[in-house]
Each structure stands twice: as C-alpha cells, then as structure tokens.
Amino acid sequence: MSRRGTASRKREQVIRLIHLCRTVRERGVDPFEVDVKDKLGLLDRYLPGWEALDDLSLDAEALNRLTMVIEAQGGWIKYRSSLLYVDPLLIEFKVRALDAKALFTSFVRAWRPILEYEQLSPQRVKEAVEYWNRLPSLRERFRRLPSPPWTRPSALSLEEMLELGVFSAQGFEQVLSEFAMELMDRAKKEGSVAYWDFIYAETYEETVRRAYLTSFLVTYGYARLELRGLGEKPYLIPASPVALSPEAGQPSSTAVPLNYETWLKVGEARRLE
C-alpha cells in the first residue's frame, strides 16, 4: 500500500475514534465500550507519522475526546456504586412488561406532590389595581391608533377561500371524511374529546378551519356535541351516521362562538395545563 494510502487509512481510524467517543458522550452509551488503553496506544503509534497540521489537530481532538470518555467512565463507576444504580436494560424490560396500572401504582407510592394553590395574592391584586389606574380609556387608546381603511363587507370568493385555507382543492367530502376519522381516532380512548382540544390548532386560521369542519361533522351526524358539567364544557362524541335515526331524538342546535380572543384564551389555558 502506498504511503499516502496508509496515512489516509490511519486518518480514517482516528476520525472513527473521535466519532465513537462523541457517541458515548452524547448518547449516554456505556463508556467502557471504548477500550481507552488500546486507543491511546493507537494514537501513540500514529503520532510520529503525522506531519500536516490537520493531522496533528485530529490527533489532539481524539486525545481530548478520550479524556472525556475517561471522565465519563469515572462518573459511570460513581453512579454504579450509588444506591440508585439499576441495570438500564432490566428497567427497560420491566417498563415494557408492566401494564399502565402497575406503573401508575408504583409511581403514586413514590410520589409526594407539591401543593399549589393558585389564587390571586394581595401582591397581584395591588399590581392589578395599579395597572387599572394607569390604563387609559378605550377611546383614548383608539385615538392613538391609525384608523384602518374601511371596506364594505362582501362575500369571499372560492379562490379567496382556497387562498386563506378555509377550503382545500381536495373534494370537501374527502376532507370531511378524513376529519371524521381523526375525530374517531382522538376519541378512541375516552369515547369523546373536548371540543376545544379537538379544534385548537397552532394558528388561528387552522382553528377556524377545524371549527368549520367540525360544524359539518355534527350537522351530518358524524359526531354529537354534548355539554358537560356546570361550565357546560362542549365535548364531541363520534357517531356513525347510519346509527342516527329519528328516534335518536330531536336535532338540536348549539352555537359555539369562536373569535381571535377565544382562540388566544384557549391557547393560554392549554399552555398552563
């Protein structure tokens, strides 16, 4: 093999060593997978042959990575000798073998939840009063804003609706059918899904689109809207349209208003949750 070919092979081995050390560090792999003594011997053998600055840098990088592996080995030994050490594979096996109920029970027995009492504190009330006192009237605030150009309300064309994403070029029935499948999937576990959880999306436009499609699901009988609890929280219950019959009861109409503020509020509530 030529001298150049040998150097290239050596370089490749050093790069592979750096990659191995990096994997150990970043992926939490057992650091004893790296035979440090052997690798140091390899670097020692190759060092006299390096002439180019790049090769020497590569050697230094490999040496640095090996010291990190040694550090990780130290940490690993310390951890294994601690009371917390359990073989990761054994834990993984147990977690995979146990059902949700057993995991739940184990967790609850080891859990000491922190108490949080969410309520307005005097400090927050004080801040609110100060804010209220400083807040200019609506009229004053509007006066500061540039008046938007006024346009007469008009109907949106299909092209505009396509552009806004309210409609898609796909057949409406197909979109609705996919949407109904999504509802059935989301409600599979509980039998129902909270209306706001279902229609909420990252953007206001998408949320409106989902609310719009949901109204069709309810109208066509793919889903039922039920108001639950004292707060009359709306829930969607998927239903097969063929199961609907006149005996199922009189159709009723429920309006669920959605505007930008509502969307912001729902998003905030979900973030807090």
Place this chain on the structure above:
Amino acid sequence: MSEEEQAYARKMKRAAQLLFFQRHRRPGVKGWELKRSLGKGYMKVLELLDAELERLGLEIKVIEEEGGSIENPSPDELDRARFVLRLRGPPTATDARLSGWRIDDVAALAATVAYILSRQGKALQRDVERLLEPKFPGWVVQYDLERFLRRGYLTRDERGMLYLGWRSRAEIDEKLLLNLIMGEEAPQPEQAASTDVKDLGDR
C-alpha cells in the same frame, strides 16, 4: 399565651400564607423571601409550622433551584433554597386520579422517569418515545412528553436529550420508584390486555 408565643403564632400564620399561595411561576418561596418577611429566626418558625402541618399529612420541603434536596444547608444555601409544601406521604390512588392526571399519563411519566434514572439521568427523546409507543398511541406520547416538560418533570436540551426536571427531583422518591418498578410483577397476558381505570383500587 406569652408575648413570644403570640409572635410565633403570628409568624407561623404568615409563613403558611407565603407557602400556600403561589407567588411565582414555580411553586414555593425562596429562603430570602421568608427571611425578609419572618425575620432572621425564620427557620424556627418553619420548624414549628412543619410540626403543625404533620397533623395534616403535609410537610415543608427545602429544595435547591434544580429541585434536589439539600442536606445540612448553610445559611447562604438556605437563602437561595426554595421552600415548598408537599404531601408527607404518597397520595391515594383515587386522589392521584382526581388530580387531573389520567392513569395512562401517570404510567407514561413513571416509565419515562425510571428509564431516564436508569441511564444516569439522561436519555434521548426518541429512545423514550420508542419505549412508550408500544403502550400508548404516538400522539399521546408526544402530548405527554410536552406536558411533562411544561410541568417541570423533564427538561430537554437542543440535541433532544431529556433530563429529569426540578419537579421530578422535588416530588419523586427516585430510589423507591426504581425499587417498586423492579418489584412489580408483570401481569399475565390476559390481565395485561384489560387495563381498566375503573377497577383500580387504593393499595
């Protein structure tokens, strides 16, 4: 009641208010805040309050910013520490279910925490997802992990590595959790197929 006792009773009441009401984004009160409000002898006041809370099954826990316990803290460490109220013992299974967590969510949290603990406190998110996905639908796993991150049970770095968050350290007896999971009997296949929330009684 002597004047001194009256003063302590007043300070205990104040300490309880500070601890019970959430004042910051994270629950609990900083040591320096307690010192400012209760005076230099605030630790004595907290000891007395802790004894009162014991009767209610609660305790005052001193944690560092990252959630870990502090053993024999110095005055400086106490100033920087966070004082939180938590249950002295585990909640009943019924209480845990009523706290707004579904059994599957808690099970996913238990599996995630145990998995991360067994890997020296860190694991790649995609490895955790791979662990959870045979048991729960993909979107539930995503939703749960984001929720654990928001609540402080987990943290994540830019490489997608998950670590235990401050809340896990403050709320979970890690050693006990691992021991309990290791000691649990895996269900027989027919039992495993019928996990029902309703039949879960308090153990």
